[in-house]
Amino acid sequence: MSYIVIDESKCKSCYLCINACPKKLIKAKEKPNNFGEYTAEFKDDKKECIACAKCALVCPDIAITKVVKE
Numbered sequence: 001m002s003y004i005v006i007d008e009s010k011c012k013s014c015y016l017c018i019n020a021c022p023k024k025l026i027k028a029k030e031k032p033n034n035f036g037e038y039t040a041e042f043k044d045d046k047k048e049c050i051a052c053a054k055c056a057l058v059c060p061d062i063a064i065t066k067v068v069k070e
């Protein structure tokens with residue numbers, strides 16, 4: 001199963017990645033960070049990431065630091 005790594009410290013909660021993922025594998029966190037923002041996180045569920053990198057390409061803050069294909 002492939003996966004992505006999101007650097008929470010760089011995420012500005014714009015959610016472009018959530019809309020870009022064809023597999024709907026990214027969501028907003030349920031708890032806010034220290035700045036009150038609900039940053040994006042990779043879902044830990046049974047759907048598989050296809051490592052297409054669409055999420056990383058749309059992120060304006062380069063917060064998705066890794067797209068790992070396994």
Ligand code: SF4
Pocket residue numbers: 006010011012013014015016017018039040058059060061062063064
């Ligand atoms: S596109 Fe980048 S900055 Fe926007 S929510 Fe996703 S990871 Fe965060």
Ligand code: SF4
Pocket residue numbers: 003004020021022023024025026048049050051052053054055056067
């Ligand atoms: S690499 Fe593709 S499938 Fe995986 S989380 Fe990003 S947009 Fe979704």
